[in-house]
Amino acid sequence: MKINNDNIIISFKNLSKKFGDFQAVSNINIDIKRGEIIGFLGPNGAGKSTTMKMMAYLLKPTKGEIWIRGNGKLEKLSNHNKDYLLNNIGFLIENPAFYGNVSPRMILKYFAELKGYPKKKVNQRIEEVLETFGMMNWIDKKIKTFSKGMRQKIGIASAIIHNPDIVVLDEPTTGLDPQARREIRDFILNLKNKGKTIFLSSHLLYEVSEVADRIAIINRGKIVAFDTLDNLESKNQKSIINIELLNHPEDNELDRILEHIREILIPFIGVSDDLNWLNYNKDNKIFQVLFNGDPKNQLIILKTLLRHEYEIIEFSVPKAGLLENLFIDLTSSEKTQYLDKKFDENQKLKEISMEV
């Protein structure tokens, strides 16, 4: 089997979890490579925390396995090796709850010792970690005086206090203000620069798209996509291009112009006769063209407009809007069935080619 691949540090194999009759996680197959950030993206209730709890051995899979690299080789997580395998992982799962009367120093000491971090080095390590969060001044203050963002930073600090190679963070920035979110995001990138492998969940697309090397989208317990952002986009074959013309159309000529632009572009962009592929936003005076994402066509669209003497003063291909579309597409109920089928087919092909 391919589990000898040296780069893989975690491997989910048909990982599944049922609560009674309810299938919360269904046949997850994901390989995580050393040093990468995997964004685990899905709407609330999709099964993210359940998956992460199975990694932390807080929940047992009803089917499937989790393999984690221990001493050089991947090992199936089970009762007899969980302590040693999980010592190399830092977990922050759901909101950490701390007693209000303790200080960061006490909390971090507790977790460092729990994870067997060398006693002699604990104090230095605590200071080093708090320093990276700019929280040294708070080292002996009581948690009850902390803001939500500060508590979350202490939660992350306690997850990584023993300096693990793998870090699992479940919605680390949810509910935080933009400043705290940015600090946590920078901290995650900093961990990656130190060679750590990071498995990061969020229900917010932009939070994982900013940092993740690859994104696994989970919906109703199933992985509906797993790839780099760029590949997800080009596979999805849908891009938006925003265009502002030098001469903004007057109300009474708008319909005619829209019709004309449709006429000249339709041979090149290969879209259906659904007219929504071209829109005009009167507020910001921007034309929005939905096309199949091929960069060649992006050029053709612009050239064609120019050839017909539309003067373009600005154009852009907004990344966020595009990604949002993709995420909504993949997690909306109608499409899910189709994608499930597609994904199962791909999975089957993969399995077959693995056997050969």
Ligand SMILES: Nc1ncnc2c1ncn2[C@@H]1O[C@H](COP(=O)(O)OP(=O)(O)O)[C@@H](O)[C@H]1O
């Ligand atoms: N202990 C449990 N018992 C029953 N159902 C659960 C339990 N934990 C989670 N669920 C259900 O499983 C689904 C996935 O939950 P969860 O993994 O927490 O989603 P996410 O973290 O993606 O928001 C949800 O529908 C949730 O209600």
Ligand SMILES: [Mg+2]
């Ligand atoms: Mg959750």
